[in-house]
Amino acid sequence: MRWLRRNLVGIVGIAVLVYLFVPIAVIMVLSFNKPSGKYNLTWNEFSLDAWTNLCGVPGVCSSFVTSIQIGVISTIVATVLGSMIAFALVRYRFRGRSTTNLLIFLPMATPEVVMGASLLALFLNLRFPLGEGTVIIAHIMFIISFVVVTVKARLQGMDPRLEEAARDLYANPRAVFRYVTFPLVLPGIVGAALLGFALSFDDFIISFFNAGTLVTFPIYIWGAAQRGIPVQVNALATIVFVVALLIVLTAQFVNQRRRRSLATSVVPADALPRS
Amino acid sequence: MAEKANTVEDLHLQNLTKSFGDFVAVDDLTLTIPAGSFFALLGASGCGKTTTLRMVAGLEDPTEGSIRIGDRDITRLRAFERPVNTVFQSYALFPHLDIFENVAFGLRRRGIKDVKPAVEQMLELVELGPMARRKPAQLSGGQQQRVAVARALINRPEVLLLDEPLGALDLKLRRQMQIELKRIQVDVGTTFVHVTHDQEEAMTMADTVAVMNAGRIEQLGHPADIYETPRTVFVANFLGQSNLIVGRRSGAAGDDTLVEAHGLTFAVPSQRCFAAGSDVIVGVRPEKITVLDAVDRDRVPESHNRVDGTVTDVSYTGVSTQYLVRSSWGQEFMVFEQNVIVGDRCDVGDPVVLHWAPSHTFGLDGAGS
Numbered sequence: 001m002r003w004l005r006r007n008l009v010g011i012v013g014i015a016v017l018v019y020l021f022v023p024i025a026v027i028m029v030l031s032f033n034k035p036s037g038k039y040n041l042t043w044n045e046f047s048l049d050a051w052t053n054l055c056g057v058p059g060v061c062s063s064f065v066t067s068i069q070i071g072v073i074s075t076i077v078a079t080v081l082g083s084m085i086a087f088a089l090v091r092y093r094f095r096g097r098s099t100t101n102l103l104i105f106l107p108m109a110t111p112e113v114v115m116g117a118s119l120l121a122l123f124l125n126l127r128f129p130l131g132e133g134t135v136i137i138a139h140i141m142f143i144i145s146f147v148v149v150t151v152k153a154r155l156q157g158m159d160p161r162l163e164e165a166a167r168d169l170y171a172n173p174r175a176v177f178r179y180v181t182f183p184l185v186l187p188g189i190v191g192a193a194l195l196g197f198a199l200s201f202d203d204f205i206i207s208f209f210n211a212g213t214l215v216t217f218p219i220y221i222w223g224a225a226q227r228g229i230p231v232q233v234n235a236l237a238t239i240v241f242v243v244a245l246l247i248v249l250t251a252q253f254v255n256q257r258r259r260r261s262l263a264t265s266v267v268p269a270d271a272l273p274r275s
Numbered sequence: 276m277a278e279k280a281n282t283v284e285d286l287h288l289q290n291l292t293k294s295f296g297d298f299v300a301v302d303d304l305t306l307t308i309p310a311g312s313f314f315a316l317l318g319a320s321g322c323g324k325t326t327t328l329r330m331v332a333g334l335e336d337p338t339e340g341s342i343r344i345g346d347r348d349i350t351r352l353r354a355f356e357r358p359v360n361t362v363f364q365s366y367a368l369f370p371h372l373d374i375f376e377n378v379a380f381g382l383r384r385r386g387i388k389d390v391k392p393a394v395e396q397m398l399e400l401v402e403l404g405p406m407a408r409r410k411p412a413q414l415s416g417g418q419q420q421r422v423a424v425a426r427a428l429i430n431r432p433e434v435l436l437l438d439e440p441l442g443a444l445d446l447k448l449r450r451q452m453q454i455e456l457k458r459i460q461v462d463v464g465t466t467f468v469h470v471t472h473d474q475e476e477a478m479t480m481a482d483t484v485a486v487m488n489a490g491r492i493e494q495l496g497h498p499a500d501i502y503e504t505p506r507t508v509f510v511a512n513f514l515g516q517s518n519l520i521v522g523r524r525s526g527a528a529g530d531d532t533l534v535e536a537h538g539l540t541f542a543v544p545s546q547r548c549f550a551a552g553s554d555v556i557v558g559v560r561p562e563k564i565t566v567l568d569a570v571d572r573d574r575v576p577e578s579h580n581r582v583d584g585t586v587t588d589v590s591y592t593g594v595s596t597q598y599l600v601r602s603s604w605g606q607e608f609m610v611f612e613q614n615v616i617v618g619d620r621c622d623v624g625d626p627v628v629l630h631w632a633p634s635h636t637f638g639l640d641g642a643g644s
Contacts, residue, residue, distance in 0.1 A: 159367060161363050161364075161365070161367035162367050162369060162370075164334050164354070164361075164363070164367065165361070165363055165367040165368075165369070166369075166380070166384075167333075167334065167353075167354040167355050168332055168333075168334070168354050168355070168359075168360055168361045168363075168427075169355075169360065169380045169381035169384060169426065169427075169430065170355045170381050170384040170385050170430070171355055171380075171384045172355050172384075175355075175384055179380075179384075180369060183371045184370070184371060
């Protein structure tokens with residue numbers, strides 16, 4: 001009983017992690033499966049078929065590439081626009097500033113179904129042909145909100161004295177931005193872009209409404225789910241997961257190495273000889 | 276530094292005013308800060324001292340008035356165009372740059388290509404040579420403070436502004452940095468304008484102290500002069516402590532002005548009496564007063580000002596003993612006695628006589644207070 005009490009936090013923690021990672025593990029394991037029937041749901045036999053023939057099923061790879069394309073374009077556009085909006089909202093006082101602040105939040109709060117449907121209505125009314133263009137427009141729209149919120153937080157958290165110090169040290173407005181403001185806000189912008197890409201790549205509902213005949217990766221999987229998802233989908237999902245994991249690990253590794261290389265040369269700060 | 280700033284010139288503030296809406300932060304300030312001096316603006320928070328400093332730095336536009344260095348009007352120049360640098364409160368070091376790049380920042384922005392010798396020399400001056408490749412977050416408070424000084428001084432400003440530069444340091448380190456800053460100032464010969472709310476810091480470091488209150492300068496002078504001869508009630512209380520007795524001018528005797536209060540007559544040297552009308556506040560510093568047991572009252576010199584009272588509190592602090600003495604009209608007097616003689620102390624409840632020389636007395640204007 002005492003043992004349990006002492007280790008309860010650890011046990012619950014492990015249980016939560018298991019709960020989070022079991023589905024991902026199942027996906028990965030099943031990418032090495034050779035299903036017996038249409039559905040890749042139970043383990044049958046080890047096979048590398050899906051991995052050696054990634055694009056073997058028609059439509060898988062093209063939908064994957066389409067999603068990446070849409071993600072990259074809409075992330076770039078949304079990050080640039082969103083960062084500019086964030087600067088404007090934090091740095092300038094203008095009419096309608098607080099209204100803008102509020103409106104920027106709305107797309108995040110609106111149910112995706114509603115947003116998808118209303119965008120579709122808009123495009124149909126404008127007789128705008130549905131396809132990659134409309135999906136990109138829709139994605140830019142909801143990514144912007146996340147970028148603005150992230151970059152704004154970073155900007156607001158910045159000590160205004162840093163920019164004053166730069167001005168005091170002979171930096172004209174452009175140099176202040178280039179050498180102080182931008183490098184300090186950059187981590188926020190990069191974070192916002194990564195989040196934006198993930199949201200875009202992942203989006204199903206809004207894309208589905210506005211895609212027309214275009215097939216993105218999530219739309220492909222949804223369609224395939226009715227007929228039996230090909231094992232290649234598991235393999236591609238595994239690749240996405242591993243790539244994401246590698247990015248995170250690399251970032252941590254770089255950070256840690258930088259910290260350690262700095263730490264090795266450290267003489268206790270105040271123990272240095274002073275004349 | 277290899278050479279001193281080319282020609283150091285006086286800094287002139289002329290009718291400088293800054294209002295934020297209805298609030299007047301700095302009120303018609305006219306001031307000349309002599310070249311090469313260590314000048315302290317001393318005041319409580321909100322007295323306008325930091326606003327004054329920011330106007331000189333170019334980070335705040337004056338509502339009215341002008342700022343000149345020698346004959347050059349810099350009022351309309353922008354911050355990055357002024358030959359003035361600032362050591363910011365809490366330093367504002369660039370967290371993404373290492374110490375070397377922080378110090379080199381100003382030189383690089385002015386397009387100087389070979390910054391290495393100058394930066395290394397400056398880091399030597401502040402004894403941070405081995406720290407060049409560290410990030411600011413890896414330095415202690417005192418080291419960060421020195422980086423901030425180096426980053427500003429490397430540009431050889433004609434005026435160096437220091438905004439509460441030692442505020443974030445602990446007491447011991449602050450003492451040490453006070454001496455160090457003073458040494459650097461003597462080394463480089465630049466005009467230092469130092470803003471602080473710490474009266475002891477202002478007095479130990481500065482050649483000239485200006486005490487500010489509500490956007491105006493109350494008194495300006497050498498620290499010792501201001502302390503010994505405060506001219507306003509605010510200065511008497513803000514810079515050190517004072518015992519103040521409210522009275523009325525009752526006449527004159529030789530070079531002294533006589534002031535009557537609570538049935539007693541106090542002598543104040545006329546040139547130390549700054550009251551315009553008949554309301555005079557008699558002041559004396561706590562360490563100028565001598566405490567005598569009431570039985571020894573005949574030992575009080577004839578010419579001295581005196582007050583009878585009862586000891587209400589005694590605190591022994593090692594170097595000195597601090598007494599609180601309640602006078603017959605209920606005012607508490609603070610007295611600091613040096614512990615020169617062992618075992619000669621008064622106790623709570625003892626009737627005592629306080630006395631002090633008229634030459635240590637000052638008279639302040641009591642009108643409206």
